[in-house]
Amino acid sequence: MNMEQEIAKFLIELINTKAVNPRSQEGAEGEGNRAKYLKENIKKIIPGVKVDEYVAYDKESPVKNRPNIIATLEGLDTSQTLYFITHMDTVPEGDLTLWESNPFIAIYKDGKVFGRGAEDNLQAMVSSIFALREVALNKDKPPVNISLVFVSDEETGSIYGIQYLAEMKLFKKSDLIIVPDYGSPEGDFLEVAEKGIFWFKIEVLGRQTHASQPHLGLNAHLKGMEFALSLYKALKKKFKLSNHLFDPSVSTFEPTKKEANVDNINTIPGKDVIYFDCRVLPEFKLEDVLRFIKRKAQTFSKKEGVEINISVVQKEGAPPITSPKSNVVQKLKGAIKKALNIEVNIGGIGGGTCAAILRKAGFEVAVWAKNDHTAHQVNEYARLTNILDEVKVFYYLMIDF
Numbered sequence: 001m002n003m004e005q006e007i008a009k010f011l012i013e014l015i016n017t018k019a020v021n022p023r024s025q026e027g028a029e030g031e032g033n034r035a036k037y038l039k040e041n042i043k044k045i046i047p048g049v050k051v052d053e054y055v056a057y058d059k060e061s062p063v064k065n066r067p068n069i070i071a072t073l074e075g076l077d078t079s080q081t082l083y084f085i086t087h088m089d090t091v092p093e094g095d096l097t098l099w100e101s102n103p104f105i106a107i108y109k110d111g112k113v114f115g116r117g118a119e120d121n122l123q124a125m126v127s128s129i130f131a132l133r134e135v136a137l138n139k140d141k142p143p144v145n146i147s148l149v150f151v152s153d154e155e156t157g158s159i160y161g162i163q164y165l166a167e168m169k170l171f172k173k174s175d176l177i178i179v180p181d182y183g184s185p186e187g188d189f190l191e192v193a194e195k196g197i198f199w200f201k202i203e204v205l206g207r208q209t210h211a212s213q214p215h216l217g218l219n220a221h222l223k224g225m226e227f228a229l230s231l232y233k234a235l236k237k238k239f240k241l242s243n244h245l246f247d248p249s250v251s252t253f254e255p256t257k258k259e260a261n262v263d264n265i266n267t268i269p270g271k272d273v274i275y276f277d278c279r280v281l282p283e284f285k286l287e288d289v290l291r292f293i294k295r296k297a298q299t300f301s302k303k304e305g306v307e308i309n310i311s312v313v314q315k316e317g318a319p320p321i322t323s324p325k326s327n328v329v330q331k332l333k334g335a336i337k338k339a340l341n342i343e344v345n346i347g348g349i350g351g352g353t354c355a356a357i358l359r360k361a362g363f364e365v366a367v368w369a370k371n372d373h374t375a376h377q378v379n380e381y382a383r384l385t386n387i388l389d390e391v392k393v394f395y396y397l398m399i400d401f
Contacts, residue, residue, distance in 0.1 A: 007126055007387055008108050010045070013037070014122050015106035015115035021089040022063040023156040030063035031088040031152040038088075038150055042071050046133045049073050054168065056152065056160035066152040066160035070170075071129075073136055075144040075401075082146050082401055083177045084394065085162060085354050086125035087154030090117035091376055098378040112381040120375035123382035124180035125150060127369075127390035134391070135398045143401040154181075154354060157314050162354040166361045173363065176328045178397070179355040180390065183369035187340055187389060191367035192322040192329060193245055193348030194356045198278040198286050199313035200293065202228060206306050208262070208270030217268045221261055223306045224272035228255050231296055235278070238292055243281050245321075246348040251280045275313065279350035282318035290315075318351070319359035326364040332397060336368065339392035344368070368393075 017037045020028035039051055049071045056066045069088075072081075093103040093116050101107050106115035128148050135142050151161035171177065182191050204224040209217025235253040242249040256277045261269035280289060290312065297308040322329060324346045336342050355365040370386035 003130065003391075004384055004388065007130055008113055008384060010041075010129075011113045011118065011122055011126050011382060011387075012106040012108065012115070014126070015113070015117055016104060018104050019088050019090055019117070020092050021153060021155045022058075022061045023153070025092040028063070028092065030061070031067055032063065032065065034088045035067035035069055035150070035152075038069050042069075042129065045129060046071065046073065047136045049132070049136065054165060056164040058153075058160050068152055068161055068165055069150040070147050071132075071150075072145055072147040073132055073142060075142040075146060077144045079174070080144040081172070081175045082144055082398060083149055083171070083175060084124075084128040084147070085149040085151060085177065085179045086121045086128060086181065087151050087161060087354065088125075089152055089155050089161075090120065091155050094378060100379055103380070111384050113384070114379060114381045116380055118374070118380050118382040119371055120380070121154070121181050123371075123387055124369050124390060127180065127387050128394055131391045131394035131398060134395050138399075142398055146398050151354060157316070158354060158357050162357045166357060171358070171361075171363060175363075176331065176401070177355075177358060177363055177365045178328070178332065179353050179358075179365055179367045180369040180394075181353040181355075182349055182367050183371045185370065185372050185386075186342070187336065187368075187370040188342050188344050189368075190329065190332065190336075190344040190346050191349050191355070192324060192346055193282070194319060194351035194353065194359075195246060195251065195348065196280040196282065196284075196286050196318040197314060197316045197351045198280055198289060199315070200276050200278070200290070201311045201313055202274050202276070202297075203309040203311070204272045204306055205309070206270050206272075209268050211266040211268050214268055217270065218306060219268045220272040220306065221269045223304050224274055226304075227297070227300050227308065228274050230300070231293065234296055235289070235292070239280065239284050239289065241281060241283055243283065243348075246281065246350075248350075251278065251284065252350065253278045280318070282321075286315050286317050316351075316356065319356045321348070322355075322359060322364045322366060326366075328364050328366045331401070332366045332368055335393050335397035335400065338400070339396050340389055
């Protein structure tokens with residue numbers, strides 16, 4: 001079996017071991033089975049690797065134990081570590097009718113592995129594992145310790161994943177940290193900055209009644225749609241600054257999740273709930289965004305006679321930018337150039353990777369991968385040529401530290 005076949009087989013087995021984040025879907029199984037699979041197989045793949053597990057306790061989730069796995073190959077200099085951080089959890093599958101195959105029974109077709117989590121983030125997890133295997137098969141130790149970190153909870157804030165590990169003081173300022181969780185199809189984009197993340201919930205309270213007599217009630221669904229659309233336009237206008245370090249270059253304010261209101265068609269709902277996902281440029285304070293939203297809600301409530309409650313679901317300000325001249329960026333650039341003969345562009349993204357948590361904790365972190373941007377989409381896939389290119393880059397980074 002050649003490396004491509006081995007990679008495809010291992011990636012398929014990882015996808016088939018479901019790990020939907022329990023905070024993103026009621027009844028989801030969490031990362032436990034995938035962590036168990038990794039612990040059982042990582043030593044078979046990488047000779048001489050040491051595996052440790054750090055379990056965070058999630059008291060608010062039905063899945064109480066949130067595992068984090070660290071696989072380390074000891075280097076000549078044990079005082080310094082090169083980290084590759086990927087996440088085990090995935091988002092739910094979404095509308096199953098839109099998938100061409102079962103999202104949790106992976107298939108290999110036309111040089112791609114299809115399934116939920118294939119690109120986000122199992123592709124890079126597999127790349128880092130097989131790169132470290134190549135290093136381990138050499139007789140000489142790598143220059144420094146190399147640790148592969150597989151974390152939980154990345155999709156809903158990283159509290160029980162990378163944030164938990166950072167609070168345990170596992171990382172040192174002298175370490176180099178790579179988070180291969182975003183990139184371009186060509187491999188020519190290296191991320192050093194992320195926007196702030198702000199998720200909020202809008203609850204609109206009206207008065208329920210029979211749909212044939214709307215004058216006796218107050219349609220919370222109608223008023224909720226009107227308010228959400230007016231707020232969307234107002235936020236884009238108020239916070240319209242551009243920063244061309246980022247792609248997209250502006251802050252984004254997107255209505256996303258919608259909760260069910262009434263079960264039957266012929267009832268006007270008295271309650272309506274919608275959520276926004278906002279990615280805000282570092283130039284703006286999230287507290288100012290929240291104050292603006294609440295003022296708009298008060299004005300709309302007074303005018304339309306409904307009650308509107310705004311609650312924060314997640315709020316993380318933009319982290320410090322990793323310097324393009326930092327050691328980690330320069331070494332990663334060198335490995336990409338050596339492996340793929342590519343000169344990278346340096347920029348920022350909408351936010352949400354483990355890098356943001358670590359940058360806030362004072363670490364310089366580089367984000368790079370070769371992605372086709374299928375994350376969170378139906379028919380998500382990982383392209384095998386992208387994985388092989390990542391293996392090359394990570395291998396050169398590991399041996400040329």
